[in-house]
Structure formats: structure tokens, C-alpha cells
Amino acid sequence: MRVRDPLADESLTSVFTELGLSQEICAQLGALWGKSRKVGGGQINLLVSHLLDTAAVAGQLWDFYLPQQTKRLLNHISDGQGRRFFMWLCAVHDCGKACPAFQSVDAEGAALVRAAGLTWVDRRLRRKRWRHDKAGGKLLHAVLGAEWDGKHTEWVWPLVAGHHRAFPSKAVLGSVEATGEHQGRGGWPTVQRALLDVVTRVMGYEHLRQVQPHVVPSRAEQLTLSALIVMADWIASDSRPGRFTGIDAIADVSPAGAKRRASAAVKSLRLRGGWGPLEEPPAEDLVRHRFGDRSRPFQKTLVDVVRQMPEPGLVLVEAPMGEGKTKGALAGAEVMAARFGSDGVFIGMPTQATSDPIYSQVCRWVAGFDEELVAQVALLHGKKMFHPEWKELWSARDGSPDAPFEGVDCDEFGMEDTYGLGGAVVSERSGPALWFLGRNRGLLTAFAVGTIDQLLFAATRTRHVMLRFAGLAGKVVILDEVHAADVYMSQFLTEALRWLGQARVPVILLSATLPPPQRRALVDAYLHGALPQEDVPLDHIPTPEGYPSITAAYAVEGRAAYICRSTGTWRRSQQVEVQWLEDVSDEGDVVADRVRREVTDGGVALVILNKVDRAQSVYQHLEASFPSQVHLLHGRLCAAHRAERTSACVATLGPGAQRPERMIIVATQVAEQSFDVDADLLVTDLAPIDLLLQRIGRLHRHEGIWRPEHLRRPRVLVTGAVPSASPLRVHPASEAIYGRYLLLRTAALVEEAVETTRKATSELKAGDGGWLIPAQVPELVAAGYGDDALCVPGIRDEEHKAYQEWREQEQNRAAAAEPFLLARRDEWSKPTLEGLHFTGISAREEQDLQALVRDGQSSLEAVIVRRVSGGYTALSGEPIGVHAEATEYAREAVLGGLTRLPAQLTEAARELAPLDGWRDDPWLRHFPAMVLEEDGWAHLGDYRVGYDSELGLIVRKTN
Incomplete structure (x- = not known):
């Protein structure tokens, strides 16, 4: 196959001559417009100019942005012609603009097209029914269908038809508009084919048959490619001076000129990838090398397991609170990236508040590779403007994340930026890649930290979902606290894992521990995506024998394979005494009175309650007794107060801090996870066992802390319930949040621990009762979520009824998520993206998307x-x-x-x-x-x- 360098020509004249185009066709190609004067920087931009600009941007993306994994994919698809093939895909994205439905939209442009001999009947055009993206899909389907093997035509045309937000069904190709005046009759088919031939020749191919791919990529890989086409289009639509201002004369359109324009534009946008080709780190203590701390046994085992994986896969890490899971995961991610071609990481945290300290940690970690990479670390949540490091990096002089990005064509006809997809105003300051500041684009940075919602959004049938998914596909994905996902959120989590598995994206999941059914569901989801057939049996998923544990799952030669390792924890387990504190009132006066007595002689108490009003009331009671020594923390604080109080608590009670004689924190669930404080005493409302254990993770958390004599043994008082009542009384807010069944099972486990504490005390063996933490964590979680009846008087009798109600509610909640999933169950066998957005979801603003993936009102x-x-x-x-x-x-x-x-x-x-x-x-x-x-x-x-x-x-x- 004879090929030449793409975009090597200084003019189109030789290309027109080689193709034998008539003067009439050349004139018509020179009349077709791609951007009106309004969005072309004050001058019409010819369609062929925009197509070449987009191809040139694609070349720059290949050179400076695409992960090695994506380059390998494109080379695999095209028999080693990855860069050229990618440029061609991007070049043909707007070929559908060569039709009457589009060319008639702008009066000035329409007059030029008609003058060149291409006409239409205005009264027959219903423009909003036939957009240029659909027209492009129709055109490619027809032309490629005559040149290519049908299986390749079928996966390529949806990439063009879906480059404006959504993928249509194939039925659109046979619609009235697709076969009528909208698509074009008379001389239109000839000029449409000529446009494709010109672009194909400029990309270095002799004819369209040479472009035919050799391999059909997976559906998930197609989704990634579609996003990259959108990305190239958006960049090439920037019509500001010095970028892609309009060219309205065909004699001025130059393939080589498009290449020069793209190079300058990408440079000014500071667009770059992450690591690039990364060498696998030597087999040394990688955690100490990157963070200065000697590896703990679990961290070393995690890195060793990752080194043994022959293919990308899912690594499930279960380790106690404070074990150093994040540092271990980052070390593992570096090894994965080097071995499998990932260019960065995404870290998903349960909340905005837990994302902030991880962002700071990732910035320091990334700086260890290259200081300039810090500018590629994005913080993805709505309150990032309060993070001091983010504010310093993203200076106001560079514009805001929502500043105008002129020329992006996201309406029906590519006329204006109706969605406000902002870019940024470029300053002279050397700094971050500003293009990534815009909405829908932050996840495309090489390194990103945000809430887990960012990943869940990528599993929804929403517009521009391809951009979200592509932002994950070139990275190692790390998700922390995955146990916090309820049954509704888990539908989106497992859906995302299926797509990530199919795209061969390495994933690391972190949790204190997981109920066995949840562990299996996560591994199943990833492997069913990674394996070619969905019905491959996975019954032999191993169960860890110890704790902490690492389970790796991956597909090799069409079969599932596993590595399962357990190791010891770096710190000794401690016996935690467990007691009941009966109180279900909103006033919380019983709780306040008990805490008051416990800290009269000093000490640090952490009180975690499940309702804001209850927390506010307890705070008021305690503040009256201990002015300025009580701190209130909950989700209804304004951003400034919450940030200040969280920071103050961690600074005062974190590792190595100078602790006060007395301090009380009254909080809601915001203190449940990623809140690095050490308490002498924990008082907590009843919650499901895994969350209760998370709260206990704040108790006697650090070594070498001086504690008052009466608080030297870790002790938890469980409130929010009245176990002496029959039936068990639970605070209504707790039942509304967690459901009665899981609270009953947790109450049974608490009652057993209370009995062992009482027995140990009566036998003068104080400290021997309760729970051994963290050693007993897996056992307790398995019991709390297991099927065996927990035979505790007062609880046993109603457990079965509560279970039936809970199971029905869980099934209903899981079913409620299904209509919003990116692919429904009956669609997983589809080989292409065709129809992916049939009955799609219009949610676009972040609060609406959050409501979508979290089963609640926005x-x-x-x-x-x-x-x-x-x-x-x-x-x-x-x-x-x-x-x-x-x-x-x-x-x-x-x-x-x-x-x-x-x-x-x-x-x-x-x-x-x-x-x-x-x-x-x-x-x-x-x-x-x-x-x-x-x-x-x-x-x-x-x-x-x-x-x-x-x-x-x-x-x-x-x-």
C-alpha cells in the first residue's frame, strides 16, 4: 500500500488533479462552508478547511496527548497505521455538513453554495429533524458500505453520527430526511463523495479501501475513540485570532497550513498528556522511594501482586483504616501504568471533603516524577475554588472554568455554543493546560481527583458521556471507600466496571472490607466486561483467607484468572469495649449528659449522629458546659465554615499534634471516613456494621498518644436505639437512611459484643470483651451482611419480616437505576455504539447528575x-x-x-x-x-x- 505523509501538501491543487476532479466539483468544494462568519472569527471557514484543521489537531493529540494504551489500540485496529487512521476518523467527522439541511442554515453561505450549482427546495427542509451529525453517519454508511467490509462500516458510522453528544439508532439512516432533500439529490452525492476522497488523499491514502480497519474494536474502545473525535473537533472549532479563524477561499486552504495552525493552537492551549512512556520501577521499596515511608507489609504485597499481573485487570484491596491504602494504591498504579500504557490516574473518593486531602497528596506524588506534571492534576468537584493549592495553580489571570470557548459548535447545526462549554482566556504565565478547565473536560486531564460520582456519571446514558469515559480510559482508576456505595449507586458502579473491563483499563478498588456479595459483584462486573463472552462462569472467585488482603482479577486467553494474597497489619489489633447508650430523641440530652460525664476529667470524645438536627441539639447542650471546647461538623455548614472546622479538627487531633486537655467533636456522617482524627471515646448512632466499623476507625487511631486513665481502653457507646424495647426502637432518621433490616443485624452484633464486655468486666478481665479491631472486621462485616439468622432475643423475631421488606426495597432500587445505565442488560451484546442514546437522559448539570446516580432529588x-x-x-x-x-x-x-x-x-x-x-x-x-x-x-x-x-x-x- 502506497501512502504519503498526512497533511504534507502546501495546497489542494495537486490533490484535486490526482483525483481528476472537474472544475465544477472543485468550485463546489470551494463553496461548501463549515463555519459561518458568526463563529468563524469574522470570516466564513470552508468545510474542507475545518476538516483538515480537525485532522491536524488529531495529529497533535497523537504526538502530545494520547496515552500509550490508546496508541496501541489504534495501531492494532489499523495494522500499524494508528496515527494516520486516527487523523482520518477526525477529518471525516463533519462530512455531513455537505448537505442542504446544513448548507441552507446561514444565508451568506447558502448563497455561495447555490451560486456554485448546488441547490435545494427550501419548503421541503425541516432542518431540526436532520442535523449534520446524522447526515454524516448516513453519508459514511452509504459510501463505506460500497468500499469496506460491512462489519467495519457498522462501527465507524456511529462515531460520526454521535459526535454531537449522542449516538442515534440505525433507523435514522432510513428516515424520510435521510433519503430526501435534506441529504441532497442531483449533484450533491458527487460532491459529497469528492469531499471524502479529498480528505482521504490528503491523509496519505490512495483511496477509501486502503483506510479500512483490520480489527473491530470493542464497544468500550469505540466509546473512547468517539470522545477523541469530539475533542479534536472542539479544539479545531476555536476561531479566536491565532487559532482557527475562517478561510473563505479554496486557494488559501493548505493541508500543511492546517498542520501549522494546529501546532500553534495546541501549544497555546498547553495541551499535553501525563507520564508518556513510563519505565517499570525497579523491584525495590517503591512506597519508600515515592513517599519516604518504609513499605508496610500490605503495601509491599499489593505492589508484588500488581507486578505479577500479565494483563490489565481489577485489584481489590481490603485493609483496615489507617493502613496506608492510598499510598499503596498509588505505588501499584505506577507499576500498572508502566506495564499497560496508562498515562495517569483518576482517584474517586466518596465525598468532596475527602477528595481535598487526596488532591494535595497526589500533587506531591506527581511532582516526584516531574514538577511540570502538577499542572495536569485536576480537582473535580464544585467547591474546588476553596482548595488553597488549586487556587494557587489555577490563577484567576488564566480565566475561569466557564469562560467562553468561542467557536464550539454544539447546537443542531454547529452555529453557536448554546451550552456554554467554557475554555479559558490564555495568559502569558506558564501554567496548566487551560483547555481542561471547561465543563465536561476536566476528567480528560492526565491526573484527576474527585468524587466517585465522576466515574458513576460515565456509566449513565447521558449526553457527552463519551468524554467522561475517555477521561477514564487512558488512566489507572483508583476508587476509595467503595463499600459506601448503596445498592442504587452500585448499579452505576458495576456498569462502569463492565465498560472499564472491556476497555482493558486497570482498576484498583480500596475498602476497609466488603460484604462477600459486594466483593463478588464488583469482580464479576469487571470480568464480564473483559471477557469476550458474557456467560463465562466465574464461580471460582477466591475468598481471602486473611486480612488485609489483595485480590487481583483479569482475563487472559479468554478465561478469568486470579491472584489472591493476604498479609499482616502493621499495627496490633486492640480490644474495643462496646456498650449501649439508649437514646432516640432529637434533643439528644441523654447523649450529651453521658459525654459530659465522660470528659469531665479530660479527654477527647467524638460523637457521630445520623441527623443534623440531633447533632445541633447535642452540640448546644455540650457547648453550655464546655465553652469553646466543642466543635460541630455537618453537611449544612457553609463551605468556609466546614473547611475551617475540618482543617482545625485534623490539625488538633491528627498524628503528631499537640492534643488539648479536653475536646469534643459532634458530627454527622461527614466524620465517618477519610477524617484523620484520634478520639479517646466514640459515641455513635447505630449504623450498618461496615459503617459502624468505619466510625470506630477514629477511636485510638494513632500510636503513642497520652490518654486519661479512664479512657485508656478504646470504648464505643452505641446510641440511636433502645435495645431493651420490644420491638427494637431505632431513631427514625437512621431507619430512613439505612433501612431497618441492616440496623437489626448490626444491633444483634452490638448486643453480642455488649454481652462479652459485661462478662469480661464481671470476671475482672476488663479489656477482653467487645470486638478485636481490626482483626475481626471481615468476620463482623460478613456476619452483618450474611444470610444466617442472628439469634438475639428481641431482634430474632422480626428479622425475617424486615429481611423481606429490605430485599424488596433493594430490588426496587436496583431496578430504578436500570433505565439510566449506559447499557441495559439486553444491549450488552451489541457490537457498536449505534442506538446507545435511544431514550437517553437530558441531565447535564452536576447537581442533576448527582441526583441521578445517588437515587435522590437533586x-x-x-x-x-x-x-x-x-x-x-x-x-x-x-x-x-x-x-x-x-x-x-x-x-x-x-x-x-x-x-x-x-x-x-x-x-x-x-x-x-x-x-x-x-x-x-x-x-x-x-x-x-x-x-x-x-x-x-x-x-x-x-x-x-x-x-x-x-x-x-x-x-x-x-x-
């Missing part, structure tokens, strides 16, 4: 401000003017009032909007304001809402 956030005479102030009291026109100086103070509203306020809060003075602010214009009147209250529906500097958000029903 939880809104609002910026709280105060109305004063003469204007407004920030929640902190900072004056912000008559119209709230916050200056850049005051913006941070205003955003400090960002507060998540409880679910009961969601509907009423939808009426809130940004204040007038925020409309041009790059950050504030995206947040609704909740204005507290001069009396300190706002009215939302049937509620009065206020904010107390100590208690946080206060919600009162008005009737």
Missing part, C-alpha cells in the same frame, strides 16, 4: 448572603455593594457562604437565582443566592431558613 447549593440597608453583605459580613457586585477581592468571601440545602427545600429553592451583580462574574453567575433578610431569615416555600455561625443552616417549618 440537592441544590445556594450562596447565602445577607440584606442590609444599602445593599448586601457576604455571610461573613463582607460588604458586596448595592447589587451584590462582588469584586474579585470579595468573591472568595461570597463563595464562602455556599451551602448545601436539605432535600425538603429543593423544590422551593429552584426559584432562587444569582443576584444581578453576579451575572458577569465567572464563578458567581452559576450559583443561586439565598438572601437572609434583615431579621436573619429567608422564606422558602413552607419553611423559614436561617444561618447561625455556630450551628449552621437552621430550617423551621412555618405551619
Whole structure:
């Protein structure tokens, strides 16, 4: 096969001559427009110019951005012609614009096309029914169908038909519009074919038959390629001066010129990948090499297991709290990346708050490879503007994540940026790759830290899902605290793992421990994606014999294979005494009284309650007795207060800190995980056993801590329930969150531990009762989620009924997620992306997506401000003017009032909007304001809402 270098020609004249195109066809190609004057930088951009620009960008992406894994895929598909084939795919993405439905949209462009002899009947065009992406799919299906093997035509045309958000079904190819005036008759088919032939020749192929792939990629790999086409298109649509301004004369269109424009544009956007080709680190203590700490036994075992894996796979890590799972996972990810061609990592955490410290850690880790790579570490959550390291890196001088990115064509006809997909204003400062600041694009950075939601979004049937998935496909994916996913979220998690398995993406899952059914479901999902047939039996998944444990699962030669290792923990297990503290009141006076007595002579107590109102009440009781020694932490604090208090607690009670004589933290579930504090005493509401053990992970967490005599043995008081009542009474908020069945089983385990504590005390063997933590963690979790009846009086009788209700609820919740999954069960055998978005979901804003993957109403956030005479102030009291026109100086103070509203306020809060003075602010214009009147209250529906500097958000029903 004779090929030449893509984009080598300085003009199109020789290409036209080689193809034997008539002057009429050349004139028509020179009239077809791709960007109107409005979005072409003040000048029409010819269609052939935009196609060559996009191909040139693709070449730059190959050279400076694509992971080795993706390059290997493209080379595999095209028999070693990966770069050229990728450029061709990107070049033909907008071929559908060569049809009347598109060319008639802009009056100026339409007149030029008609003057060249290409016509249509206006009254027959229903333009919104036939967009250029669908037209391109139709054109490729027809032309390639005559040149290629059908199996290759079938997977390529959806990439073009779906490059604007969604993949249509094949039925669109036979629609009235596809066969009528919309697609084009008369001379249109000839010029459409000529356009494809020109682009193909410029890419260095002699004819379309030479382009035919050799291998059909998997559906997940096709999804990745589709996103890269979108990425190239978006970059080539930037019509600002110095980028891709319009070229309206065919004589000025130059393949080599497109190459020069693309090189300059990618350089100015600071677009680059991550590690690039990475050498496998030597077999030494990798954790010590990267972090300075000697490897713990579990960390060394994890790295050893990863080195033994012959193929990408899933590694499931179960280890106690504080064992160093994150550092071990990062070390394992480095080995995986070197072996399998990944270019970076994504780390998914359970919450925004837990993402922040990991972001800082990843920045330091990445800097160990190359200081410049720190600019490629993205923090992906809505409050990143409060993170000091992120603020320093993403300077305001570089624009905001939502600044205009002109020329991106995301409406029906590629006319304007109706979705506000922002890029950034480029400054002269050497800094991060600004293109990644935009919405839908942050996950495409080489290194990303965010909530697990970012991964769950990639498993939804939503627009632009291909960009989210591609952002994962070139990385090692690390997910922490995976046990926190409930049955609804787990549907999206397992769906994502199926796609990642099919795309051969290495995955590391971290958890304190997992119930056996959940462990099996996660491994099953990945392997069913990785294996060619879905019905491969996986019954022999090994069960770890010890704790901590590492289980690796991967596909090799069409079969599932496993490595399972267990090792010892780095610190000794300790006996935790367990006691009941009966109290189910919202006031929590019993809890407050007991804590007051426990710390009268000093000590640190952590109180974790399941309801904000209950936590606020307990805080008030205790603060009255111990002024300034009690700290309240929950999800209804404004962003500034929550960040300040979390940081203060960790600084005071973290490892090596100078501890106060007395301190009490009253918190909700925000203190359940990734909260590195050490408490002498834990008081906690009843929760499912795995979450209860997570809370116990804060108890006597660090070694070498001096503790008061009466708190030297770790002790947990379980409240939020009345076990002496028959039936068992549980706080209603706890039942609403977790369901009664799991709480019953946990209560039974607590009761058994309480009995062993009582027995040990009566036999003068204090410290021998309760639970041995962490040694007993797997055993307790398996019992809490197992099928065996827990025979405890008062609980046994209602367990079966509660189980039936729980199982029905779980089945219903799992079924409720299915319509939103990226691929339904009956679609997994499909070989292409055709029809993927049939009955797709319109959710696009992050809060709507969060509601989608977390089975709830969208939880809104609002910026709280105060109305004063003469204007407004920030929640902190900072004056912000008559119209709230916050200056850049005051913006941070205003955003400090960002507060998540409880679910009961969601509907009423939808009426809130940004204040007038925020409309041009790059950050504030995206947040609704909740204005507290001069009396300190706002009215939302049937509620009065206020904010107390100590208690946080206060919600009162008005009737």
C-alpha cells in the first residue's frame, strides 16, 4: 500500500488533479462552508478547511496527548497505521455538513453554495429533524458500505453520527430526511463523495479501501475513540485570532497550513498528556522511594501482586483504616501504568471533603516524577475554588472554568455554543493546560481527583458521556471507600466496571472490607466486561483467607484468572469495649449528659449522629458546659465554615499534634471516613456494621498518644436505639437512611459484643470483651451482611419480616437505576455504539447528575448572603455593594457562604437565582443566592431558613 505523509501538501491543487476532479466539483468544494462568519472569527471557514484543521489537531493529540494504551489500540485496529487512521476518523467527522439541511442554515453561505450549482427546495427542509451529525453517519454508511467490509462500516458510522453528544439508532439512516432533500439529490452525492476522497488523499491514502480497519474494536474502545473525535473537533472549532479563524477561499486552504495552525493552537492551549512512556520501577521499596515511608507489609504485597499481573485487570484491596491504602494504591498504579500504557490516574473518593486531602497528596506524588506534571492534576468537584493549592495553580489571570470557548459548535447545526462549554482566556504565565478547565473536560486531564460520582456519571446514558469515559480510559482508576456505595449507586458502579473491563483499563478498588456479595459483584462486573463472552462462569472467585488482603482479577486467553494474597497489619489489633447508650430523641440530652460525664476529667470524645438536627441539639447542650471546647461538623455548614472546622479538627487531633486537655467533636456522617482524627471515646448512632466499623476507625487511631486513665481502653457507646424495647426502637432518621433490616443485624452484633464486655468486666478481665479491631472486621462485616439468622432475643423475631421488606426495597432500587445505565442488560451484546442514546437522559448539570446516580432529588447549593440597608453583605459580613457586585477581592468571601440545602427545600429553592451583580462574574453567575433578610431569615416555600455561625443552616417549618 502506497501512502504519503498526512497533511504534507502546501495546497489542494495537486490533490484535486490526482483525483481528476472537474472544475465544477472543485468550485463546489470551494463553496461548501463549515463555519459561518458568526463563529468563524469574522470570516466564513470552508468545510474542507475545518476538516483538515480537525485532522491536524488529531495529529497533535497523537504526538502530545494520547496515552500509550490508546496508541496501541489504534495501531492494532489499523495494522500499524494508528496515527494516520486516527487523523482520518477526525477529518471525516463533519462530512455531513455537505448537505442542504446544513448548507441552507446561514444565508451568506447558502448563497455561495447555490451560486456554485448546488441547490435545494427550501419548503421541503425541516432542518431540526436532520442535523449534520446524522447526515454524516448516513453519508459514511452509504459510501463505506460500497468500499469496506460491512462489519467495519457498522462501527465507524456511529462515531460520526454521535459526535454531537449522542449516538442515534440505525433507523435514522432510513428516515424520510435521510433519503430526501435534506441529504441532497442531483449533484450533491458527487460532491459529497469528492469531499471524502479529498480528505482521504490528503491523509496519505490512495483511496477509501486502503483506510479500512483490520480489527473491530470493542464497544468500550469505540466509546473512547468517539470522545477523541469530539475533542479534536472542539479544539479545531476555536476561531479566536491565532487559532482557527475562517478561510473563505479554496486557494488559501493548505493541508500543511492546517498542520501549522494546529501546532500553534495546541501549544497555546498547553495541551499535553501525563507520564508518556513510563519505565517499570525497579523491584525495590517503591512506597519508600515515592513517599519516604518504609513499605508496610500490605503495601509491599499489593505492589508484588500488581507486578505479577500479565494483563490489565481489577485489584481489590481490603485493609483496615489507617493502613496506608492510598499510598499503596498509588505505588501499584505506577507499576500498572508502566506495564499497560496508562498515562495517569483518576482517584474517586466518596465525598468532596475527602477528595481535598487526596488532591494535595497526589500533587506531591506527581511532582516526584516531574514538577511540570502538577499542572495536569485536576480537582473535580464544585467547591474546588476553596482548595488553597488549586487556587494557587489555577490563577484567576488564566480565566475561569466557564469562560467562553468561542467557536464550539454544539447546537443542531454547529452555529453557536448554546451550552456554554467554557475554555479559558490564555495568559502569558506558564501554567496548566487551560483547555481542561471547561465543563465536561476536566476528567480528560492526565491526573484527576474527585468524587466517585465522576466515574458513576460515565456509566449513565447521558449526553457527552463519551468524554467522561475517555477521561477514564487512558488512566489507572483508583476508587476509595467503595463499600459506601448503596445498592442504587452500585448499579452505576458495576456498569462502569463492565465498560472499564472491556476497555482493558486497570482498576484498583480500596475498602476497609466488603460484604462477600459486594466483593463478588464488583469482580464479576469487571470480568464480564473483559471477557469476550458474557456467560463465562466465574464461580471460582477466591475468598481471602486473611486480612488485609489483595485480590487481583483479569482475563487472559479468554478465561478469568486470579491472584489472591493476604498479609499482616502493621499495627496490633486492640480490644474495643462496646456498650449501649439508649437514646432516640432529637434533643439528644441523654447523649450529651453521658459525654459530659465522660470528659469531665479530660479527654477527647467524638460523637457521630445520623441527623443534623440531633447533632445541633447535642452540640448546644455540650457547648453550655464546655465553652469553646466543642466543635460541630455537618453537611449544612457553609463551605468556609466546614473547611475551617475540618482543617482545625485534623490539625488538633491528627498524628503528631499537640492534643488539648479536653475536646469534643459532634458530627454527622461527614466524620465517618477519610477524617484523620484520634478520639479517646466514640459515641455513635447505630449504623450498618461496615459503617459502624468505619466510625470506630477514629477511636485510638494513632500510636503513642497520652490518654486519661479512664479512657485508656478504646470504648464505643452505641446510641440511636433502645435495645431493651420490644420491638427494637431505632431513631427514625437512621431507619430512613439505612433501612431497618441492616440496623437489626448490626444491633444483634452490638448486643453480642455488649454481652462479652459485661462478662469480661464481671470476671475482672476488663479489656477482653467487645470486638478485636481490626482483626475481626471481615468476620463482623460478613456476619452483618450474611444470610444466617442472628439469634438475639428481641431482634430474632422480626428479622425475617424486615429481611423481606429490605430485599424488596433493594430490588426496587436496583431496578430504578436500570433505565439510566449506559447499557441495559439486553444491549450488552451489541457490537457498536449505534442506538446507545435511544431514550437517553437530558441531565447535564452536576447537581442533576448527582441526583441521578445517588437515587435522590437533586440537592441544590445556594450562596447565602445577607440584606442590609444599602445593599448586601457576604455571610461573613463582607460588604458586596448595592447589587451584590462582588469584586474579585470579595468573591472568595461570597463563595464562602455556599451551602448545601436539605432535600425538603429543593423544590422551593429552584426559584432562587444569582443576584444581578453576579451575572458577569465567572464563578458567581452559576450559583443561586439565598438572601437572609434583615431579621436573619429567608422564606422558602413552607419553611423559614436561617444561618447561625455556630450551628449552621437552621430550617423551621412555618405551619
